[in-house]
Amino acid sequence: MSALSLSIERWRNIVEQTFDFSLQYRYRFDEGQQEINVELRDDAVPEQFFSGNTEVVCLTGKNGSGKSGVMGILNLTGTSLKIGQSVEGGTDASTYAFTYIFTRFDYLYVVKVTQGKVSGLWQTRDKFRADKIMRLSCEQIKSTPIVDTWYYASNNLQLSFSGNKNSRHDLSISHRRRNKSHAGHDEIFYCYQVMGHLDLRERMASRLFTWNVQRSWYQKFGNIDVKLPEDTSLHYKKKYVATLVALRLLWGIARSYEENDYFWRTVNKDNPDVRYLIPGNDSLLENISQISSEESAFKLLNEFSPLCHYFFSVEPYMLVKSLYYMQRSNFTRNGTVRYECSPDRQNDEPFHSILSVMVQIKENVSESRFTIEPPFSTGEWKLIDLYATLQRKAKESRARANNMQLLLDEPDSDLHPDLQRCLIKSMLDLLATHAKQRIQLIISSHNPIVISDLPSASVIAVDSSTDILGKTFGSNIHDLYKHRFFVERSVGAFASSKIREVLDSEEIDDEMLRFLIAETGEPVVVYALQNKLRTTKNMADQEIDQFLSRLTDQQRALLRGKLNEG
Structure with a gap:
């Protein structure tokens, strides 16, 4: 320790x-x-x-x-x-x-x-x-x-750390999370990892984890833009888009080799030969610029086969297939694709792998955003x-x-x-x-x-x-x-003062007494109020003792303390 x-x-x-x-x-x-x-x-x-x-x-x-x-x-x-x-x-x-x-x-x-x-x-x-x-x-x-x-x-006015970035847990962030449920990759990733924890499984595992990727992300490779043909609607290009998303994901891993030293030092430590799995960036961009169809995109994707197997434990075809079946809604008008997953679904593993890779390569851009739906409450977050x-x-x-x-x-x-x-x-x-x-x-x-x-x-x-x-x-x-918390009274201050005021007053009316008798939850205090109603005088100590004599030792100690508070 x-x-x-x-x-x-x-x-x-x-x-x-x-x-x-x-x-x-x-x-x-x-x-x-x-x-x-x-x-x-x-x-x-x-x-x-x-x-x-x-x-x-x-x-x-x-x-x-x-x-x-x-x-x-x-x-x-x-x-x-x-x-x-x-x-x-x-x-x-x-x-x-x-x-x-x-x-x-x-x-x-x-x-x-x-x-x-x-x-x-x-x-x-x-x-x-x-x-x-x-x-x-x-x-x-x-x-x-x-x-x-x-x-x-963890209180609302302090800082907690998510990866290398700070996120302030104040009311504005709580509001943003409740209404948009958007957070950084690191937050979503570690949230997803602990979702199987016993306390969270029943309450939260049914939530949908979503990955929303815009056309400007899956069609852009550095300074190269891949154009989709205009002859058919996006609805009929679902597999083509899944292929481009997979290609963009793997290209992002390859590109990070030069830009994310920490990630690749960790990878090289576990597997020194992994650098031989990475296609050359210049030749890749040249080939990407020649993409004109689903077939040509998938052919290029196969060049990433060793890298895909290393990071996702599947062949490129299976990665495209997973993306195809994770898409749960039609494309938006601007070409945004929405992939959905829940920890209690069978497509859990591919989504987890994608999220894990996105966290490791530190590609955190607005065109590629993870969300959770329905949003969590502040306490759940x-x-x-x-x-x-x-x-x-x-x-x-x-x-x-x-x-x-x-x-x-x-x-x-x-x-x-x-x-x-x-x-x-x-x-x-x-x-x-x-x-x-x-x-x-x-x-x-x-x-x-x-x-x-x-x-x-x-x-x-x-x-x-x-x-x-x-x-x-x-x-x-x-x-x-x-x-341990140095609170002498565990009854609310208003309730305590109101009951004391009624018990001490000689001019309290019956309506107020009857209301308090009906509302008060502590038996000893109710007994005192009932006696006040009957006698219009304060409850005598001997009457309290007679009442307490009918209780067990444990009840007597607890209720005597409550009466002293009231």
Whole structure:
């Protein structure tokens, strides 16, 4: 795991707080002895509690308590830190001070910040084994290694990353997606990949994924335009157009050999001989300029046979056939072709291959656009984006490190309570498919449903005034609101004040009382209102005790608390 311990003297609005992110041990740095002291936690969580490869920690606290600030410190290790480096700008930066302990490849590192700058860096001399060593000697270093960490801010005002491009998840983007359902190739591709996930399959797998290609895309090869004959309508040229689309797709792959170094370095690494499968670009363009019929187009397509087989595992004829049967509607007046696919259809594999290739060669133009219909809601988009992000980052981390740290800021926002209830399990199930990775999920949340899936050691309150916070795992929402989110009342403020006003008033009329009795959902409060109606006086404490005496111990404790709130 990456984040192990963070001791803050001052950081933004956080003062004198220590956070332990390891679920088994507590880590403290002794600068005088240049040692890290490791102690077993009293509330240690078994290493296999969540899953074989993932642990979860959640930050809770009121708005403005500093949860995002803590995330910001943890995210610092995503870059190399050096002595004298400023960790943040701003007028208060010179007052910031903290000590952060993290791990990388079984070595521990210490970052000490004073007056807003990195003042000390240390590394353990030996590989760390917590079950054997409890005092770890350190030596000073000049810079830290880069940790495989990734920050995902899923709320509406922050940024999430899709491939190499940023997409702002604000209201305008939500509106665009709901009404046009258009997104970048990367977003659509990873969305399509996670569509088989258990949470998404039943709700969303019936959606149509579409690929709309305009005439200006499938008839244009560099500076060469292929003209369709004018003697027949496009309806009768369906196979011809499918051949041109296949040809344009394969030509795009060949052209990217010179323009997309990263893609081809990856391909060459897996298959060094793949470069011999690529036809020469100059001779291709000359042959393309000679296309005059479906037969001549298909003949040229056969020159791409090795490349087609490599990327699509089929011969060119089968690629054209797949495109032919994926076309579900007539051509538009301007020649746009619409190909449709759904994850629950049999033509799923060809579409997935095409989408995958388009993502890899980075050909993201408006003439070739992928969409999803019907559009997803904002909450659905966020769930898909979250799962796709986890899938992508876990896959990408394989080549870099065995350990990965994912910082998820309010991943449950905009989700229906039923999806929130399943969120932790769903993320664990998805990440369990990457068994070779060791993954640390550090999330923030205001949601008691999410917290009820986590043991107490996994829930960190960003609030220096809290003492004993009580248990969380499997707890009811009322207790979690009070002890983990510091909400003293779980009834709406208006309802609470209205009921209190009625109970305290000597002049309340019967109509108002009867309305509240009919509308109020809490039995103890209803009983108090009924007594008010009968006696026109406040309910006496002894009457409450008589009523509570007929309840079980569990009901008595819960309802007495509700009455105190009302």
